[in-house]
Amino acid sequence: MDFKEYIRVIPDFPQPGISFKDITTLLKDGEMYRKAINELKVMVSDLKIDVIAGPEARGFVVGAPLAYALGVGFAPIRKSGKLPGETIEVGYDLEYGKDTLAMHTDAIEKGQNVLIADDLLATGGTIATSVNLIEQLGGKVVGAAFLIELSDLNGRAKLPEIEVFTLMNY
Numbered sequence: 001m002d003f004k005e006y007i008r009v010i011p012d013f014p015q016p017g018i019s020f021k022d023i024t025t026l027l028k029d030g031e032m033y034r035k036a037i038n039e040l041k042v043m044v045s046d047l048k049i050d051v052i053a054g055p056e057a058r059g060f061v062v063g064a065p066l067a068y069a070l071g072v073g074f075a076p077i078r079k080s081g082k083l084p085g086e087t088i089e090v091g092y093d094l095e096y097g098k099d100t101l102a103m104h105t106d107a108i109e110k111g112q113n114v115l116i117a118d119d120l121l122a123t124g125g126t127i128a129t130s131v132n133l134i135e136q137l138g139g140k141v142v143g144a145a146f147l148i149e150l151s152d153l154n155g156r157a158k159l160p161e162i163e164v165f166t167l168m169n170y
């Protein structure tokens, strides 16, 4: 299955030098969207997963349907100032900027096995920050699943102890 045919690559977005991998062209095709989520589901089928955590916003588009397909809960990881309850927050750097991620302190129970899901692994900053938040809450990260990996940015190096699953490589 060549999922790449459904990814639109836009040069110099959101800033010069960034080759943006746009997943909206995959998402709008119902059959391909379902195939992509089902393929990730198969890839993680050997893991024992209690809950999926996905970072805003594109992590919701991958993490929530994967959680639904696996019959587990979904914990949103949001940008600062969006969650209404008590939160913990961690700042981080992106391929094209800086941000802060937050989770509700009761989003994950101590000892739960957590799979992180997102659309894309670039520098690994988002995912490393997600791991930090989940571990602060007492969760155990059992893997991280992505539609796309930008291999040259070597995001995996930030997560040497975490099993990483990806459908597409650039």
Ligand SMILES: O=P(O)(O)OC[C@H]1O[C@H](OP(=O)(O)OP(=O)(O)O)[C@H](O)[C@@H]1O
Pocket: 055, 056, 057, 058, 059, 093, 094, 095, 099, 118, 119, 120, 121, 122, 123, 124, 125, 126, 127, 155
């Ligand atoms: O591996 P990294 O270098 O951290 O980059 C990957 C992250 O960047 C994008 O999110 P972005 O923060 O742009 O937010 P969005 O999903 O709201 O567009 C993407 O959806 C990943 O979460």
Ligand SMILES: Nc1ncnc2[nH]cnc12
Pocket: 018, 019, 020, 021, 022, 095, 096, 120, 122, 123, 150
């Ligand atoms: N090159 C890229 N394309 C799409 N999303 C990204 N997030 C970080 N880098 C990205």
